[in-house]
Amino acid sequence: MRDNSIGNILSNWESHHASLFGEHSLKLRHSLDKSRLFSDKALIALLENVPREHYHVTTMEKGAHNPGYKREGDFGDLSGEEILEAVKRGSLWINFQNPDKIGGEYGELLRDIYAEFEARVPGLKTYKHKMTILISSPNLKVKYHFDLPGQTLWQIRGKKRVYVYPPKAPFLTRNGLEKVTINEAHETDLQYHEWFDDHAEVYELEPGQMLHWPLNCPHRIENHDCLNVSLTTEHWTKPLRNIYAVNYGNAMLRKLGLNRLAEHTGPANLYPKAAITAATKLTGMQERQKKPFMIDFVVDPSLPDCIRNIEPFQLDT
Numbered sequence: 001m002r003d004n005s006i007g008n009i010l011s012n013w014e015s016h017h018a019s020l021f022g023e024h025s026l027k028l029r030h031s032l033d034k035s036r037l038f039s040d041k042a043l044i045a046l047l048e049n050v051p052r053e054h055y056h057v058t059t060m061e062k063g064a065h066n067p068g069y070k071r072e073g074d075f076g077d078l079s080g081e082e083i084l085e086a087v088k089r090g091s092l093w094i095n096f097q098n099p100d101k102i103g104g105e106y107g108e109l110l111r112d113i114y115a116e117f118e119a120r121v122p123g124l125k126t127y128k129h130k131m132t133i134l135i136s137s138p139n140l141k142v143k144y145h146f147d148l149p150g151q152t153l154w155q156i157r158g159k160k161r162v163y164v165y166p167p168k169a170p171f172l173t174r175n176g177l178e179k180v181t182i183n184e185a186h187e188t189d190l191q192y193h194e195w196f197d198d199h200a201e202v203y204e205l206e207p208g209q210m211l212h213w214p215l216n217c218p219h220r221i222e223n224h225d226c227l228n229v230s231l232t233t234e235h236w237t238k239p240l241r242n243i244y245a246v247n248y249g250n251a252m253l254r255k256l257g258l259n260r261l262a263e264h265t266g267p268a269n270l271y272p273k274a275a276i277t278a279a280t281k282l283t284g285m286q287e288r289q290k291k292p293f294m295i296d297f298v299v300d301p302s303l304p305d306c307i308r309n310i311e312p313f314q315l316d317t
């Protein structure tokens with residue numbers, strides 16, 4: 001059932017925002033921070049029912065401007081309340097993927113979010129929606145990276161600073177974009193220099209504020225000194241998919257030694273490249289290998305960072 005306590009999800013939308021959506025960063029107010037779906041009680045219930053393949057709990061290099069390493073952990077047999085308490089005090093970052101597959105109300109919310117975007121942006125038609133709840137410790141940072149789908153970040157609790165960089169060289173090189181598109185590099189493999197920050201848009205996000213940025217903009221996040229609960233939503237549209245197909249086709253042609261490749265999505269360029277993308281995907285040649293990951297800590301509220309090192313073990317998901 002729709003959470004009627006929140007009314008319209010976007011609370012200060014104006015008609016001119018439609019012409020900015022997807023083209024420029026858009027910081028708006030929303031009402032999700034008032035939703036009971038993100039109360040402590042709701043988060044604890046989610047954490048206690050999460051299938052192992054739906055979550056990552058990580059810790060990363062502390063103090064670094066752009067964290068160099070990230071470690072994967074496990075909740076062990078802690079209760080949801082203990083996990084939440086550990087995130088408040090420790091150095092932990094939980095990515096809770098697809099809560100909509102566990103609780104129907106989250107699925108409804110995801111549909112409502114995109115129904116509202118589509119109602120407000122003429123011609124917008126989105127699909128392949130994805131939701132991830134982020135529950136993260138004070139002062140943690142997320143490494144410089146970009147994402148392939150359209151992205152929106154919704155702040156529910158706590159404060160964070162978001163740096164958004166232009167989606168072109170030197171911030172995002174063609175080579176970086178194409179290698180990630182064909183699964184030959186990871187989103188966080190992009191080269192980053194501190195001077196990039198001089199060219200970033202910098203946003204402070206507080207509860208009830210969201211940020212949507214143009215496709216493929218690299219970004220970096222710094223939590224303030226407080227627990228953060230946020231939501232990311234991802235989507236595709238036909239134009240985004242066309243850009244993806246051209247980038248994919250170009251990446252494959254570049255592997256064959258071709259250069260000077262057109263990047264526009266007009267039919268003469270799109271159709272042959274979409275055909276290359278489809279053919280490659282059919283062979284499974286460039287499929288992202290589902291890599292097992294190594295778990296080397298468990299969450300332990302009795303320790304300072306709430307991290308207990310363990311003998312690493314491999315988790316296949």
Ligand SMILES: [Fe+2]
Binds near residue numbers: 146151219
């Ligand atoms: Fe991201």
